[in-house]
Amino acid sequence: SKYEYVKSFELPDNLLPSTWIIVRIDGRGFRKFSEAHEFEKPNDENALMLMNSCAISLLDDFPDIVFAYGVSDEYSFVFKKSSQIYKRRASKILSTCVSLFSSTYVMKWAEFFPNKPLKYAPSFDGRVVLYPTVAHVHDYLSWRQVDCHINNQYNTCLWTLVKSGKTNEEAQKFLKGTQKQEKNEILFQQFGINYNTLPPMFRKGSCVFREEVHEISKSKKVKKKVVVDHCDIICPGDMHFWNEHPYILSDDQ
Amino acid sequence: SKYEYVKSFELPDNLLPSTWIIVRIDGRGFRKFSEAHEFEKPNDENALMLMNSCAISLLDDFPDIVFAYGVSDEYSFVFKKSSQIYKRRASKILSTCVSLFSSTYVMKWAEFFPNKPLKYAPSFDGRVVLYPTVAHVHDYLSWRQVDCHINNQYNTCLWTLVKSGKTNEEAQKFLKGTQKQEKNEILFQQFGINYNTLPPMFRKGSCVFREEVHEISKSKKVKKKVVVDHCDIICPGDMHFWNEHPYILSDDQ
Amino acid sequence: SKYEYVKSFELPDNLLPSTWIIVRIDGRGFRKFSEAHEFEKPNDENALMLMNSCAISLLDDFPDIVFAYGVSDEYSFVFKKSSQIYKRRASKILSTCVSLFSSTYVMKWAEFFPNKPLKYAPSFDGRVVLYPTVAHVHDYLSWRQVDCHINNQYNTCLWTLVKSGKTNEEAQKFLKGTQKQEKNEILFQQFGINYNTLPPMFRKGSCVFREEVHEISKSKKVKKKVVVDHCDIICPGDMHFWNEHPYILSDDQ
Amino acid sequence: SKYEYVKSFELPDNLLPSTWIIVRIDGRGFRKFSEAHEFEKPNDENALMLMNSCAISLLDDFPDIVFAYGVSDEYSFVFKKSSQIYKRRASKILSTCVSLFSSTYVMKWAEFFPNKPLKYAPSFDGRVVLYPTVAHVHDYLSWRQVDCHINNQYNTCLWTLVKSGKTNEEAQKFLKGTQKQEKNEILFQQFGINYNTLPPMFRKGSCVFREEVHEISKSKKVKKKVVVDHCDIICPGDMHFWNEHPYILSDDQ
Ligand SMILES: Nc1nc2c(ncn2[C@H]2C[C@H](O)[C@@H](COP(=O)(O)OP(=O)(O)OP(=O)(O)O)O2)c(=O)[nH]1
Ligand SMILES: Nc1nc2c(ncn2[C@H]2C[C@H](O)[C@@H](COP(=O)(O)OP(=O)(O)OP(=O)(O)O)O2)c(=O)[nH]1
Ligand SMILES: Nc1nc2c(ncn2[C@H]2C[C@H](O)[C@@H](COP(=O)(O)OP(=O)(O)OP(=O)(O)O)O2)c(=O)[nH]1
Ligand SMILES: Nc1nc2c(ncn2[C@H]2C[C@H](O)[C@@H](COP(=O)(O)OP(=O)(O)OP(=O)(O)O)O2)c(=O)[nH]1
């Protein structure tokens, strides 16, 4: 039709080739959402497992996602650098990821919250970020996991103090300026909590990736299975995980 | 942390000011999805009403969306040109729209398909397009509605022929090269169907906008209510709708 | 060759269609350049006429430039909104404009400074800006001309004071906080200078455009000729120029 | 002023950090320009030396350019990947490079063509391309030098045949489909020309970079000097140059 010219206003948005694509999504207004749905504080195991389950769905659907890392209301998805998905069109990649995550979150809600109906539709924002080298990807993931550590330690202290009777404001004041080590001591000395024995999912966040399955089979092809684990991925501090899983960020995955 | 530098790889993506923003989303692989969920052919009233209901949710959530138009598995959302939503950051706008639409689609599924469980999570792609003037917005919407007319007339003929016993291939062959008028005659003469009396939602798609509600109230403020209608919006052929609703695309909405 | 894949890293950068393109260039380090070449202060007539001559060359070379406005070491070039030059590729448009301006500046230098050799190669930065409507183009040009007025009045006062014996610092201090009207009075009362009779090129900057030439000719085609003038172009204050030259920013130039 | 809002239409265009920036410029319409100025065919030594001299000026002005490669009417400039020049704003980088090159070309023209006045202002287009790794930069430069080899060999044959009496069309026909080796044999057997002894600048193009100068000085700081050479830079075929100059593309130049 004579109106078709408007299609020409759609401008190309292809991403630089041979560069790592990371899509990070983050719950929109999840402070309110988590309160409306009475998530446990500071960490709601079911809420986090629901997030993980959605991330698994993304890895199942998008073979080019080689790794995902989740904490709180956010998840980061790492696409292999050679990915040609949607011709590397940024909008296509961003929109389909955030869309599938969102719809899956609602689909699976009842599985993780069987007795809690969804009060309203949750939503997520998303962004695409490019990184030129694998070292940047390591640093990116380290950034998110360090953030997880800092926030979780703080939140654990805060809510422990609040549960012990302090108001939120008193607890915040109390923690102001304390260092990492001091926070651990407060937890241990005042409440008998050994921070390092708290659930790894809370302390370390969640990693989703394909684990090589070595099974006796006729074909010698290595099978892979999407798994969730709560690993140390801070580099270069702890290269253990990356050394054990060299194929994840290798060029020819 | 020393890893925070990776945040600087997030580049700004603000959209040109004072320009109409249209977000169009489209069901990903809905050929398969509509078959898996046995949508009626060529138009499934419930599927379309579910789409409309999701669009209403978007207008409820985003005051800057002034108009939406939906047909088949797609929906277009027009933001007012002065919108400052998310500082006009393209990724934020795109991702939150497509996310909320997707999660709402699943949330409301059972309302429209009470006896049909969702087999898998649906998803939508999305894109952002800019248009400099209101005339372009008119042309954009005309483009989508003309598309709706053409596709719907063709599909109506096709499926009527198929229901009458032809194979899909035979029906396609039969329709090849026929003009609009001929298609109407086939429908009328062979099947007694007057195309123009078929449901407007099928023929015209759906418009979602805020209707002014004139009620006797103390405050003289005009209230607005989000409604769905199946209007003629092709310009300049039919300016009736736009003349009746001048405020929708006016600058100072 | 096997290296050709690197070409695919060149990403498209087409500008939104049907939108006004303005390229603004600005002398790089012209404070130093104007001192090295002993430009008269605050305005060097030859330097400005050289700039104008370069702008004329751009209009001669690029038919899609419909208007240019210059002041100090900068020049803005307005492309008609329907321009398809270089398929609207931003880099091509930007680079060829700034390149031709720069080489022409050196080519023509001796014409305007016959007794002053160029000491080193001048250069210009450049940028591309898009404007959705003609009203924005009016506002853009108004912005530049208002800037010209403000700077020129200030500089005229400053250098008059300096020439009269004040140090630069004393003159600056003296002018601090004075209003437009006060500056005019200083000039008039202390130095007998009527600001409004100073050369229009200094006060208003320079406009370059195609003037319609009405000559008796066999073909009735209106001829156009690139001219420089020092017009009032601030809108809506003074629409005289635009009313007299409606074709310049009309859609179908 | 109230018009300043138009400045907000200038959108940020910062380039991805930590990525190699290559600016390639290319003479605009140099087929015509080289004919108008009677450049020798297929290679004009003075024209090429003028190009090289301009490239040297760019390295002198922009410390972040670590390498440049020129052939025919084009030049590529490699910025170190950590460059923060102009906050990595693409337009600033592109426009200042192409501007300085263009003005310098005219400035230095008479030095290389003392008896040939410039007939009109030459101009260059330019583009910015990003490459994530040093291997890509190697491949990029290899791409350009392979292109140089292919074109120069072809052009050398073509113009030798033309000078020997063939028309341009006959010569083209004659060469159609011939391989590299055959072309060398034509040159040698028919014209006694040993291709490999032709001037390296014609066969290999020109490299501009900073050579380390090891001089006995009190400070042990290594001095660097911008030089032009005609090196083999095709990788991995010939790593000799890169092995000898590891600092050029090293991270911490
Ligand atoms: N109680 C509880 N709250 C959680 C949990 N995970 C996340 N949240 C809440 C705590 C934070 O207020 C919020 C995440 O912080 P954000 O910075 O993402 O803020 P929010 O999502 O409210 O706003 P945003 O739209 O992202 O700017 O989600 C959880 O497991 N339990
Ligand atoms: N039976 C039925 N099918 C529908 C209805 N609405 C949409 N569809 C189907 C028919 C089309 O095959 C499909 C929409 O066409 P598209 O061009 O969007 O293709 P599809 O979504 O399969 O692929 P895509 O991911 O968008 O490239 O959705 C409906 O009301 N009833
Ligand atoms: N004496 C004299 N100086 C002029 C004339 N026109 C421009 N200039 C000088 C005065 C200013 O210092 C300078 C223009 O100001 P800019 O803001 O463009 O600064 P500049 O070019 O030094 O730095 P930039 O590279 O643009 O950031 O050029 C003139 O006609 N006479
Ligand atoms: N005679 C002669 N011509 C040369 C020399 N170097 C370059 N040229 C000419 C030959 C080619 O026609 C032209 C370069 O080819 P391009 O593909 O860049 O084409 P041109 O610049 O004409 O058009 P463009 O604006 O780049 O698309 O410049 C030279 O040393 N001697």
Ligand SMILES: O=P(O)(O)OP(=O)(O)OP(=O)(O)O
């Ligand atoms: O959302 P925050 O506060 O963690 O920080 P951000 O995500 O970088 O901010 P924004 O969502 O506005 O991009």
Ligand SMILES: O=P(O)(O)OP(=O)(O)OP(=O)(O)O
């Ligand atoms: O999806 P289509 O076939 O209607 O056409 P398109 O949406 O323009 O194509 P794409 O989804 O690839 O942008």
Ligand SMILES: O=P(O)(O)OP(=O)(O)OP(=O)(O)O
């Ligand atoms: O150059 P200025 O100071 O007039 O201001 P600007 O041009 O907006 O700044 P920049 O040259 O850094 O874009």
Ligand SMILES: O=P(O)(O)OP(=O)(O)OP(=O)(O)O
């Ligand atoms: O200019 P060409 O023909 O060498 O090829 P190109 O430079 O890639 O084409 P364009 O100048 O149009 O980008």
Ligand SMILES: [Mg+2]
């Ligand atoms: Mg955020």
Ligand SMILES: [Mg+2]
């Ligand atoms: Mg959030």
Ligand SMILES: [Mg+2]
């Ligand atoms: Mg968050």
Ligand SMILES: [Mg+2]
């Ligand atoms: Mg599509």
Ligand SMILES: [Mg+2]
């Ligand atoms: Mg679809």
Ligand SMILES: [Mg+2]
């Ligand atoms: Mg569709």
Ligand SMILES: [Mg+2]
């Ligand atoms: Mg500037």
Ligand SMILES: [Mg+2]
């Ligand atoms: Mg300047």
Ligand SMILES: [Mg+2]
């Ligand atoms: Mg200036």
Ligand SMILES: [Mg+2]
């Ligand atoms: Mg080219």
Ligand SMILES: [Mg+2]
């Ligand atoms: Mg060329």
Ligand SMILES: [Mg+2]
């Ligand atoms: Mg060339």
